[in-house]
Amino acid sequence: MVKKKKSDVKLKKAAEKREKQLCKSQNKHLKELKRDGIDDIIKTVEGFDLNSGGDDLEIQCSIIQSERPSPRISSSYNIHPISGEVIIFGGEYYDGKEVKCFHDLYKWNIDKDEWRQVVIGNVKSSNNYSGGPKPRCSHQAVIFNECLYIHGGEYSTENQFYHFRDLWRLNLKNYSWQEVKTTGLSPTPRSGHRMVVWRHYFVVFGGFHDTIRETRYFNDIHVFDTKTLHWVRIDSSKYESCPSPRSGVQMVLCPNSDRIFIYGGYSKIKDNSKNSVGKTHSDSWFIDMKPFLNQGLPIWERVSKKGNPPSARSGSTIIGYKNQCIIFGGVFDHDDELGLNLNSTFYNDLYVFEVNNKRWYEIELSKHKIKQEFFGDNQPNANSNFADISTHKKDEARNINNTKDIDSSDKHLRVKGKLSKFGLEQQNSLNSNLPNDELGERKVSNSEIKFENESIDLPLPRINCGMFLRGNVIYIYGGLFESGKRNITLDDCWCFNILKKDEWVCVLPLSVKSQEWVDSDSDTESNISSEYFSSSNESCYLGEESDFSEQEYELSENEQNELSRKAIEDVIKKYQLDDSNKTPFVNESIREFFMRTKAYWLNLIMKEEMGRISDGKDLSRRAFMMARERADQIKTYINLVSKFENSQTKFEN
Template sequence: MGKKTKKPGKGKEKTEKKTAKAEEKKARRETKKLSPEDDIDAILLSIQKEEAKKKEVHVDDNVPAPSPRSNCSLTVNPLKETELILYGGEFYNGNKTFVYGDLFRYDVEKLEWKLVSSPNSPPPRSAHQAVAWKNYIYIFGGEFTSPNQERFHHYKDFWMLDLKTNQWEQLNLKGCPSPRSGHRMILYKHKIILFGGFYDTLREVRYYNDLFVFDLDQFKWQEIKPKPGAMWPTARSGFQLFVYQDDIFLYGGYSKEVSSDKNNSEKGIVHSDMWSLDPKTWEWNKVKKGGMPPGPRAGFSMCVHKRRALLFGGVVDMEVEGDVMMSLFLNELYGFQLDTSRWYPLELRKEKSTKDKLKKVEQNCPDDVNKKINPACTAREETVESEDEESNIDDISKNIASNMSIVDGENLTNSDEKPKESGAKLDIQSSLPEVVKPCGRINACMAVGRDTLYIYGGMMEIKDQEITLDDLYSLNLSKLDEWKCIIPMIENMRTILQEKTKGKGKRKSTKTVRQVAGERVT
């Protein structure tokens, strides 16, 4: 009898099966070693069991404001523009991370929060995306972080919330995007447009530049593939998408690339490019940024009001000396005129008049007083130029921590940290009105309803400590006169900020802007 011959591909198939089994065993071994705080599957299963106990919708009226959080979603109710819908988010207390799945409804006229508890709610998440259409809010993706931030679970589930009944429904549909967070989702006519994001596999972070469309009439997902040779934005997360008429704009974002050196080290890239997408042809084109565009930054927020897109916040890292880095959390507001593609800084009328008054008073002040009252480091500068580095960094920290603008001034201090008021300083304080302004932050919620801009929560960092915020500000976009603080920062957060800014804000670190903003700039 002749010798038996192996069928082609049989050996390869066996090898693949063995490899898969070995990987399975390895994964099981690693799971056994997990601490309770690492075992995301067990945590989510426990949450799911608790959710299953809910039998009906329950609404608690006039509850306390939500706990501090960032990377949540804030959506204006399309049925009632004076109501905001807040869902999810995360909070880091310095030791542990808490991820939320709670749903709040806030009446901006009555200044009242409602807490909604519903059967079949989505599991807790942050860095998801939410879009409102008719009487529904649609939510896709996001992530769940273990308490010690060692493991992450990315979602690819798609949910629909009925704002009339407060009932959730999971939409299990074919062709949906892969698991991710840091993506962006916007509404164009009867379609939801989704682009980009990232997925953390623990071994590597994968960034996406894929484009998906969900048809709200047909309830179908469709992936739009780039045509050969067509222009297309690079993969990224933490960017912003916004719509004007028949154009969809993309701005900024963050990604990593592996350098070509021997160590194959990863380098973070903060994008500042701008694109427009034609939803009729699905073709991308680069947009030339006219006017005075904002500098590169990560973690900023954007939304649209009429013919203008608004940008707020973000973080930049500044090299002070050697390997010492200073993280500057910004509270600037920029406008992008959508019909002319021009950027410009938005100065409020009250703020502008205050600056004019300050300028007049400064002309009559001695030079040494001027230098102390109006330090060189402001939110608009990207470099620190001073002979006394520590003094300048301290000024920056005070500016970040304050809920007032720099023109409100800080008490002049001597070496013993005792307040010392000069006659000129007292004159300035008495002649200037108080200018209320949100402090600098990243990953804040931003929404527009009835010509009013709302900014809620977010995160900042002072001297290596993350501060998660819970304040709510509004700005009348028709008047552009002043910020109004609807919900002030809770007292213990204010105390932390004050304590942190007493010392020097210098930090010996080589952290990049990406690391400062957290591994997931969303």
């Protein structure tokens, strides 16, 4: 026993000696760095989180006074759990020519109408990426334990498109970013998904992943444990009945419950002609997460349509309030009778799903009734000024506390009238103007507007707006509105008291920047693929046997670098590179390509020859020649598309 104690003492002293030597060595190294003037390295060393095992680096931020953010969509909007400020992160803006993706973060004090920006590193270069989450949009953001968590999303410019799968955490006490190192099966790179907080878990559902030639939609469930930092994937194949793959669903945790409500969404499916057709989903589901607590599978339950559900639409926004799920806005795209043009109907109405009785209701304004619809020729006045849509300042907004509170259990949700909705035909350009909304009087060409009592203000119909709740008041911020071929990015903010339901109040008017739109040059935009990819033979199959020469289709490195994503998409469409029957896979030989698609080419030959060829060997030979000719013709294009796809895959992994 005595020997063992002496041995323990020696080991303890040796460990203490090594620790002192290590500290002495580190201090000496830091002094050398400081003497050499490398202050940035010292700040980096001091910024390590000692409690994270040395793997996660905390990136400290500064807070500065700021103007309101520039217009953007697909941002995230969360309420600060302590100060009540609105936290806005990321988003994108398209001006008709260029796409900008943001990584900046703003705090908005609504009561004081003050804006502050949370910046990383040098204040003077706050607009440039210097750490933290990369620029993105269509991501998800949640608040948990006084931290803001950012997950996934996409980065999109003219020449680049990536999806993210990373998870970032912003400490809202000291404003430091930290990438969360997780274990388990995390969600694959995606955007358009949804994430909600349930107990101490994050639940992720849906989304999509675009690889230029293929868009994949998801319906799997991922659960993240904030205590163990571990992901669990629940595959949809384990269910007999569950929502089909989709993105852009409306998803919210039912208050004081283990159930999550899911509504709608959007996806594209292949029709019989191999074309992708957009599908707007209008089904509703519950996910009961309680079994997961005992290592069981969450339970899907389809909800029947009762009451007055919203019309089919996508791009809506949802929040949870008491025992209600409240949805605002959206759009429905539909072809005309000839199938030549796409019509869009935008909405600015509010619908409620009552969780307890599983019924839908449309919210009406208790002070006013309005019915206002625009379809076909009933377009907004083309001579109106977009800057006049909203001229109210916050201090001019009417007081929303002038009616007696109505309890949410009262039957106030019965439909008595519809809010306005705009139907805009994309083929009709409305120049650079939008409807005029001045002091509550909306000027519209050839439309009938009926007001009861006094005039009324309403937010413009829109999609993909921010939506958040403060007390009993709903706020909507920004969004997208289409006028002809113009995408108008809105940056106004409106509020609506869900108890009073008397009126919409404009908190933040539209900025002048919302009017900016650059008309694209059709010669360079729409025909860029023709400029680089024109050839004397437009056929995909016919002509003499290929001599394997690529000189006709060769592109220089500079030409390849100049090509935008739009040009690549045009090439894919023109040469049908998204059709697996007509396009070899990457690194697939001609023989492998033919064996995989042999039935397709044989069927094509038989249709062309009308049964004139009866010999089986001759049929196979002709089919093989046709497949090889197709592969030779599109080889350069496949390589070019693969270059874009490989760049995306390399970034995402």
